[in-house]
Amino acid sequence: MTVGELLAGGAAGLAAHAGLSDPGREARFLLARLLGRPEAWALAHPETTVDAERQATFAEWVRRRLAGEPAHYIVGSCPFWGREMIVTPAVLIPRPETELIVERVLALTLRPPTRVLDVGTGSGCLAVTLALELTDATVTATDESPAALAVARRNAARHGARVALACGDLAAHLAGGFDLVVANLPYIPDGEIASLPRDVREFEPHTALAGGADGADLLRHLIADLPRLLGPAGHALLEVGPGHAALLAAVVAGAGLAADAPIVDTGGVERVLVLRHPPRRGQASCPPTPKNEEQ
Numbered sequence: 001m002t003v004g005e006l007l008a009g010g011a012a013g014l015a016a017h018a019g020l021s022d023p024g025r026e027a028r029f030l031l032a033r034l035l036g037r038p039e040a041w042a043l044a045h046p047e048t049t050v051d052a053e054r055q056a057t058f059a060e061w062v063r064r065r066l067a068g069e070p071a072h073y074i075v076g077s078c079p080f081w082g083r084e085m086i087v088t089p090a091v092l093i094p095r096p097e098t099e100l101i102v103e104r105v106l107a108l109t110l111r112p113p114t115r116v117l118d119v120g121t122g123s124g125c126l127a128v129t130l131a132l133e134l135t136d137a138t139v140t141a142t143d144e145s146p147a148a149l150a151v152a153r154r155n156a157a158r159h160g161a162r163v164a165l166a167c168g169d170l171a172a173h174l175a176g177g178f179d180l181v182v183a184n185l186p187y188i189p190d191g192e193i194a195s196l197p198r199d200v201r202e203f204e205p206h207t208a209l210a211g212g213a214d215g216a217d218l219l220r221h222l223i224a225d226l227p228r229l230l231g232p233a234g235h236a237l238l239e240v241g242p243g244h245a246a247l248l249a250a251v252v253a254g255a256g257l258a259a260d261a262p263i264v265d266t267g268g269v270e271r272v273l274v275l276r277h278p279p280r281r282g283q284a285s286c287p288p289t290p291k292n293e294e295q
Contacts, residue, residue, distance in 0.1 A: 096111055
């Protein structure tokens with residue numbers, strides 16, 4: 001069979017999956033990954049013959065996708081900040097919203113050497129990316145799941161990133177003094193799990209999704225620990241769910257922290273909290289200086 005025939009057959013088969021908005025794109029993604037080619041190549045070379053072994057693998061991948069398994073688990077990786085990150089059912093599939101944390105971090109003025117902590121690292125996408133982008137940084141990543149840490153370790157090795165991994169509940173087992181703390185903790189309210197798309201609720205790890213009755217349980221615990229974890233000039237960037245920025249305002253204030261304006265995603269959701277120690281008495285309060293504004 002040819003590439004064109006496989007794409008047509010795959011798209012027709014996946015059309016039976018009610019949750020897929022673009023079966024043709026799904027088929028193209030799977031086949032291109034299988035062939036180790038860009039998706040544009042698959043469109044441009046419909047006449048190319050595919051061997052029987054890869055035809056069988058593609059048919060199996062389509063069957064798995066039709067059963068609801070996320071495409072990134074099927075192919076075993078997901079792009080994040082321009083790099084392919086290994087993903088397995090032990091970790092949450094990285095979302096584009098999480099890249100907002102990286103974008104803001106790279107706009108901060110961080111004085112080297114920078115100590116970075118990624119809490120609840122999962123696949124390690126944040127820890128690995130920051131270790132590679134902040135070349136003078138020392139990065140520590142923690143997760144309560146040994147299986148997740150194994151995936152993070154593979155991603156660090158794959159990209160040659162130096163990341164120290166620690167297993168434990170949030171960051172209570174670590175000493176403080178970090179210049180930067182980042183986290184994408186579970187923040188879906190327990191009552192909303194059942195209404196998530198089938199791909200998410202049935203295949204992605206429940207412990208990486210459920211954040212308690214209002215979705216903010218783990219966020220409250222981490223924010224309460226930030227005064228200890230952050231160094232004097234440190235910043236914390238925490239991904240949160242809809243409504244959490246306002247919900248957690250009292251928790252932030254109770255911890256004695258200052259909050260910059262939340263980072264808003266493309267859907268208009270206040271998606272990332274930016275927290276820090278308040279200025280000391282007599283010290284001017286000003287927002288972090290983006291690198292492109294340095295003199």
